[in-house]
Amino acid sequence: MEVAILLFDDFETLDVYGPVEIFGLVTELYAARFYSLHGGLINNKAGLSILTEKLEMVPENLGIFLIPGGIGTRKEVDNQPLLDKIIQISTSSTFVLTVCTGSALLAKTGLLDGKNATSNKRALDWVMSNGPKVTWNKKARWVVDGKYYTSSGVSAGMDMVLGFLSDRHGIEMARQLAYKMEYHWMEDKDNDNFYSP
Amino acid sequence: MEVAILLFDDFETLDVYGPVEIFGLVTELYAARFYSLHGGLINNKAGLSILTEKLEMVPENLGIFLIPGGIGTRKEVDNQPLLDKIIQISTSSTFVLTVCTGSALLAKTGLLDGKNATSNKRALDWVMSNGPKVTWNKKARWVVDGKYYTSSGVSAGMDMVLGFLSDRHGIEMARQLAYKMEYHWMEDKDNDNFYSP
Numbered sequence: 527m528e529v530a531i532l533l534f535d536d537f538e539t540l541d542v543y544g545p546v547e548i549f550g551l552v553t554e555l556y557a558a559r560f561y562s563l564h565g566g567l568i569n570n571k572a573g574l575s576i577l578t579e580k581l582e583m584v585p586e587n588l589g590i591f592l593i594p595g596g597i598g599t600r601k602e603v604d605n606q607p608l609l610d611k612i613i614q615i616s617t618s619s620t621f622v623l624t625v626c627t628g629s630a631l632l633a634k635t636g637l638l639d640g641k642n643a644t645s646n647k648r649a650l651d652w653v654m655s656n657g658p659k660v661t662w663n664k665k666a667r668w669v670v671d672g673k674y675y676t677s678s679g680v681s682a683g684m685d686m687v688l689g690f691l692s693d694r695h696g697i698e699m700a701r702q703l704a705y706k707m708e709y710h711w712m713e714d715k716d717n718d719n720f721y722s723p
Numbered sequence: 724m725e726v727a728i729l730l731f732d733d734f735e736t737l738d739v740y741g742p743v744e745i746f747g748l749v750t751e752l753y754a755a756r757f758y759s760l761h762g763g764l765i766n767n768k769a770g771l772s773i774l775t776e777k778l779e780m781v782p783e784n785l786g787i788f789l790i791p792g793g794i795g796t797r798k799e800v801d802n803q804p805l806l807d808k809i810i811q812i813s814t815s816s817t818f819v820l821t822v823c824t825g826s827a828l829l830a831k832t833g834l835l836d837g838k839n840a841t842s843n844k845r846a847l848d849w850v851m852s853n854g855p856k857v858t859w860n861k862k863a864r865w866v867v868d869g870k871y872y873t874s875s876g877v878s879a880g881m882d883m884v885l886g887f888l889s890d891r892h893g894i895e896m897a898r899q900l901a902y903k904m905e906y907h908w909m910e911d912k913d914n915d916n917f918y919s920p
Contacts, residue, residue, distance in 0.1 A: 539747050540904065543740030547877070550736050550769025558770050572747025573755050577772070647905065679905035680744070707737065708844065708876035708917045710907060720905045 527589030529558045530615070532628075533568040533578050534608070536598030541625040544684040545592060548691070551703050555695075556590070563608045570596065581611045588619035594683070595626025595646060603634045603656050613637060621673050623690060625683030629676040633657025641671040646679035647720045667718040678718050685712045724786030726755045727812070729825075730765040730775050731805070733795030738822040741881040742789060745888070748900050752892075753787070760805045767793065778808045785816040791880070792823025792843060800831045800853050810834060818870050820887065822880030826873040830854025838868040843876035844917045864915040875915050882909045 529549050531542060549556040562568050565580035584591075593612070602608055613635045616622045624632050629645040630653040632638055639659040644666045646653065654662050663669050668677040668686035670693070677686035688711050692700035697713075704711035712719075726746050728739060746753040759765050762777035781788075790809070799805055810832045813819045821829050826842040827850040829835055836856040841863045843850065851859050860866050865874040865883035867890070874883035885908050889897035894910075901908035909916075 538744070539740055540744035543736055543744070546769050546771070547735070547737035547740070550767070550771075553768055553770070570747070571750055572743050573750070574743070574747075575774070648903075679903075681904050681906040705917070706845075706876075707878050708915070709878040710909065710916065712907065718905070719907065720902070 527556050528585060529556050529590040529592055530584045530588050530619075531558055531560050531592045531594070532581070532612070533560055533562045533576055533594070534598045534602050535568055536570050536596050537568070537594045538596035538626060538680055539570060539572045539574060540680050541594030541596060541628065541683050544681060545623070545625070545687045547707065548684060548687045548703060551706060552691070563605070563611060570598070581615065584615050586618060588615060590621045590623060591615050591619040593622070593624040593628035593631055595624070595628040595630075595679070599627040599630050603630055609635050621675065621690070623675045623686065625677050625686070626679045627653055629653055630656040632674070632676070633660050638674065641674060642669050643671065643674065643676040644669045644678055645676065647718065648679065665718060665721045666716050667712055668715045670715070678720060682718065684709065685715070689713075689715055724753050725782060726753050726787040726789055727781045727785050727816075728755055728757050728789045728791070729778070729809070730757055730759045730773055730791070731795045731799050732765055733767050733793050734765070734791045735793035735823060735877055736767060736769045736771060737877050738791030738793060738825065738880050741878060742820070742822070742884045744904065745881060745884045745900060748903060749888070760802070760808060767795070778812065781812050783815060785812060787818045787820060788812050788816040790819070790821040790825035790828055792821070792825040792827075792877070796824040796827050800827055806832050818872065818887070820872040820883065822874050822883070823876045824850055826850055827853040829871070829873070830857050835871065838871060839866050840868065840871065840873040841866045841875055842873060844915065845876065862915060862918045863913050864909055865912045867912070875917060879915065881906065882912070886910075886912055
């Protein structure tokens with residue numbers, strides 16, 4: 527199953543590479559590929575330059591569409607051609623996963639209207655302003671609503687991807703992957719320690 | 724301060740991008756660059772292709788030399804030209820950090836002889852065979868011995884880099900970075916939950 531990862535300038539490093547690490551442990555099941563609106567090199571503030579394909583090259587009936595966060599989302603929520611592509615790809619893909627402020631991009635399209643979702647706890651006011659009709663869960667580490675998985679900030683994306691794999695393949699498989707990474711998986715999606723009332 | 728990251732084919736994704744995420748949060752202090760023995764594109768099983776500079780381009784009096792792990796280390800411990808460069812760069816750099824089985828590469832050079840170090844808990848027998856004169860700590864999440872920082876498996880590299888920044892800039896700065904990432908930092912370097920007697 528292909529994991530199409532949306533990149534844009536000033537994406538957050540770990541939002542992308544945390545999930546890539548995990549899917550990379552099960553390459554017999556999942557293959558990550560990188561896309562951006564126009565293709566070509568995408569850069570971020572950590573000094574990374576990633577070569578991407580154009581979003582229009584994403585296969586129809588995609589398995590997983592992954593939208594990371596990062597400071598770049600502040601600009602991209604006003605990028606209508608990008609939002610149009612997000613609508614098109616998200617509608618036809620089997621699953622859509624967002625990390626951190628990536629949920630603001632998805633919310634801005636309207637696709638999350640009436641659905642449950644979450645995002646980075648420290649950016650939640652801004653994220654919520656991009657999706658006033660979304661039912662925002664402020665307490666969750668990650669939220670599942672049908673085919674939509676949304677997670678809290680940065681490293682919560684890894685917890686969510688392990689949760690996603692747990693939902694599809696069983697919790698023992700997810701625990702094995704966390705063990706392989708010597709990663710302390712926060713298994714409880716409903717209670718994020720970074721939530722403060 | 725430059726963070727020179729050694730890459731080789733089949734490096735472990737998160738061993739590299741976990742630290743890159745953290746150093747990328749303090750770009751006013753640290754800048755990551757990627758190197759390999761011969762330069763050019765380096766690939767791993769997760770589907771990543773990274774453009775690198777030649778190791779001979781690493782500046783003299785480097786600040787931080789970071790050696791990741793991954794299945795590729797099994798081959799590289801027998802790559803004498805690479806080991807020679809690791810000796811040269813590690814000797815002249817201010818700090819040397821290894822993640823996971825990256826410590827096997829460093830141990831194989833002899834530079835850790837008589838020093839304390841650790842590595843991935845599940846690969847420790849193989850790692851120890853590459854450094855019989857090293858005092859291996861099987862219980863630690865990460866180990867500091869002078870300028871050498873060695874960590875346990877994969878995500879332990881993030882805990883170690885936060886520990887490194889804590890040592891240099893104070894624990895509050897490191898906690899702030901973990902908070903920004905919504906990352907549950909394992910602050911106790913001496914006790915790794917993944918250790919089993």
